[in-house]
């Protein structure tokens with residue numbers, strides 16, 4: 697395993713994630729059918745933020761961005777639910793996941809790594825997104841979800857040998873971050 701991946705996995709454990717795994721580059725398959733699911737707008741986020749389609753960029757732009765990286769990790773937060781309708785537990789796990797992921801990404805950046813994070817869920821940094829009238833207010837913190845990027849999360853997990861489902865009465869939140877060495881050329885401004 698590359699030292700950069702070993703370090704990232706240990707930082708993920710320190711950040712509080714329940715599970716993590718190296719991200720295989722062949723797991724990053726950006727799919728038009730996932731974009732079709734976004735267009736169906738069941739999450740009511742399509743065209744609402746800079747981090748959701750179409751504002752987050754085309755699948756081709758995503759492919760171009762990730763092609764600059766050879767390393768990355770996948771992280772999971774597993775929430776325990778009383779039953780399958782325990783929305784409080786789901787929301788709590790989502791909030792913990794977001795907090796831990798932002799902390800992990802910030803730590804990697806502080807160490808000088810070039811990163812491209814893909815989280816879970818729509819961007820909630822601002823009460824109202826500026827999309828599409830003005831530039832993003834926090835491009836250094838805003839990130840697309842894995843689904844918004846065009847990834848089928850269950851497939852990515854399978855290819856990386858990490859469970860997508862962690863058993864009865866659990867809810868699992870997943871994110872990934874691509875990591876480049878400190879001396880890697882910075883991503884273009886739109887990354």
Ligand code: SF4
Pocket residue numbers: 745746747819820821822823824825826827831832833834835838
């Ligand atoms: S940081 Fe604010 S402006 Fe940028 S995508 Fe998120 S909600 Fe929109």
